[in-house]
Amino acid sequence: MFRPLALSLTLLSPVSAVETTFVNPIAEGADPWVTKYGNQYVWCASEGNRGISLWVSDRLTSLGQKHVIWTAPESGPYAKEVWAPEVHLLDGRWHVYFAASDGNNANHLAYVLQSRDSDPLSPYTLHGPFNTGDGADGKSPNIWAIDMTVLEVGGKRYALWSGWDAPGTDQQFLYIAPMKSPTELSGPRVLLAKNDEHLWERTEEKLESRGLAEGPQILQQGGRTFVTYSTAASWLPTYKLGLLELTGKDPLDPKSWTKSPQPVFQSTELTYGTGHSCFVKSLDEKEWWHVFHAKRDRQGGWRRAIFVQPFTFGADGLPDFGKPVSPGAALPFPSGESLPTPELPVTADFTKGHPKGFSYYGHLQFLNFEKDGMHLGTVPAHPVNDYRSGEKLVLDGGDFTDIEATTTVRYVKGDRDAGILFRVTAPSVGFDAQRGYFAGIIPRDGSVVLGKMDGSNWKEIARAKADIPANATHELGVTARGPEIKVTLGGKEVLTASDSTYTSGTVGLRVVDTHVSFGELKVKPLAGK
Structure with missing residues (x-):
């Protein structure tokens, strides 16, 4: 049954196995979200658009262990198209913000899961949808919303998301609203910024193509508050990051936000379709790291993988994200991070x-x-x-x-x-x-x-x-x-x-x-x- 085979090959130079670096991409996925919790990282991911999983890891360069925390029902308004979950520790409980629909994208709304206690793997209960439409009540009517995140500034809490300007338009803008609690908004939405002020914000970077803004993410450093947003087309290599800074006192006043005239992070020849970022510090708090996704193919579509790379702040206090790292390129581990040393057996x-x-x-x-x-x-x-x-x-x-x-x-x-x-x-x-x-x-x-x-x-x-x-x-x-x-x-x-x-x-x-x-x-x- 078995025929042993013996042979020798030309010997090559040995390669050291000492691991002081890692290689991107670190995982498959889109719309990545990770937060540091003590000496661990908690990643959040859509579970095949039909649920949500948390991955717990002691390293930023690995998703770690998978735990499914919520499975969508077979039918109903939030049964399908579970997109872009984010997990936040607020008021002693974990909150997972996500968008979901009944299978029709036009019906996407924002929801949140709330944990029982401070354990990220404790049971969750569903709340929502959020009232992300127009009118004083935010639901007259309720309007399409995805990519919700949370901003805390000046002792107050706000929700930011990407929404349509009216039912059925398929025109995405950034919106902001005050929060009454982690599970409820307390005021009507406010348009944060236009989505087509610059050519690079348009899907195909042409005058005849539409603007698009989504994936707002908070970055705070040195007393300053920034919001990155993903713009152009998520399904094309044109996807990139724009930047807003809170330069006024009232986050609900669009005039309080200043937009960068140029994109702050965009494709290279080897890493393209870069966007939907989040930002987290290294284990020892000495470094900032940028987590983002990039496309696997140049043609239209949403097959993507997750990259992580360090970034800094310039002398002007603005974030300097540099260029996206190439697939296969080795980077040093984040500061304070190293591989474990398992012993045999x-x-x-x-x-x-x-x-x-x-x-x-x-x-x-x-x-x-x-x-x-x-x-x-x-x-x-x-x-x-x-x-x-x-x-x-x-x-x-x-x-x-x-x-x-x-x-x-x-x-x-x-x-x-x-x-x-x-x-x-x-x-x-x-x-x-x-x-x-x-x-x-x-x-x-x-x-x-x-x-x-x-x-x-x-x-x-x-x-x-x-x-x-x-x-x-x-x-x-x-x-x-x-x-x-x-x-x-x-x-x-x-x-x-x-x-x-x-x-x-x-x-x-x-x-x-x-x-x-x-x-x-x-x-x-x-x-x-």
């Missing part, structure tokens, strides 16, 4: 949920934890801007040399590669966006494969024939001692090879265009020399 039982210390890289809808284990490459029931990217779950900070790693693999749908990553560094979103090795099984052509990646390219090292029934659970193993690598299937050696490109790194699991359930991952050091 490591055992991850995926039947118990998302284990702490493992980071996911891929479209958020392609990861799920069920009773039988981790489903990697899950085909979404309701796909939203989905794309495949060699989905992977990677152990944070592992720096292992000689190891034995085993996992159990059950194919749910598909027949492509699934298996073990080892001696891996610099993981990111992308099929081959990591440095290191991969050993996997491929049922469609009955083979076991071993290969390596350099961050953007794949090179096969060895391949062997094997019997891989699609309806069975397979035990896949890898042994790496120095340059010698062995791959086993069902405890039997099926492939051996020699390659010394990578000498150490972490471990993980990966799939290629297929849906697999992994029950566990075990990693232990090799005994002796």
Whole structure:
């Protein structure tokens, strides 16, 4: 059944596995939101437009562990199109602001979830919709609203959002209103700024195209209050950031806001469609970091990924965001942040949920934890801007040399590669966006494969024939001692090879265009020399 295969490749220079940098993009997603809470970060994300999840992490460069906090009903005014959630700690409770509709975009309104207490993972109750329309009551009629956020200044609290100027117009402007409480507005909306004063605010940057303003985000520093906003077209590379500053005393007076005459953050040749930002400090509070999304494709659409990069303030007190970092470029970790240093042996039982210390890289809808284990490459029931990217779950900070790693693999749908990553560094979103090795099984052509990646390219090292029934659970193993690598299937050696490109790194699991359930991952050091 198994035909061992042995070969040697030309040895390349070793690559250090010491991780002092990370690589963008750090995750799939759009409209990212993260807030610092003690020594942790709480990320907020739409759960396939049908719910909301919080991801808790001890690092800004990883989403961390996933927790679904709310699932939309099957039908009703807030059952679908759950967009751009943000989580804020206000008055001792967490509040998740989001937009939702009945499936018709014209019916989008703003809602908020309120936690039971100061624990971000405590139960939530739904409030809303907010009265974001015209008239003294804000609902005569209520009008389309998305991207709600909260501004606190001068001891008062305000809501900002992107709304239509009238029902059905599809013309987006920035609005502001005072808040009575975290769950209720106390006054009518006020138009904060026009959306087409500059050519760069128009969707296609042409006079004949319309203006568009959305995604307002608060940035406060040195006693000054700024609001960035996303403008032009979210579905095109023209998406960018504009800037407003509160230069007057009354935030409800449009004359109190001064608009920058130029965009403050926009596309490059390699990173484009940049926008819907948020801003957060490093763990030690010494650095400001910019979190934003960028498009995966130049053509129209909303397939996006999340980037993080530092920024500063200039001598004039204005934020200087610089240029968006390129995909694959290494950046130093945020100040005060470092990878953990896990020790062997490591055992991850995926039947118990998302284990702490493992980071996911891929479209958020392609990861799920069920009773039988981790489903990697899950085909979404309701796909939203989905794309495949060699989905992977990677152990944070592992720096292992000689190891034995085993996992159990059950194919749910598909027949492509699934298996073990080892001696891996610099993981990111992308099929081959990591440095290191991969050993996997491929049922469609009955083979076991071993290969390596350099961050953007794949090179096969060895391949062997094997019997891989699609309806069975397979035990896949890898042994790496120095340059010698062995791959086993069902405890039997099926492939051996020699390659010394990578000498150490972490471990993980990966799939290629297929849906697999992994029950566990075990990693232990090799005994002796």
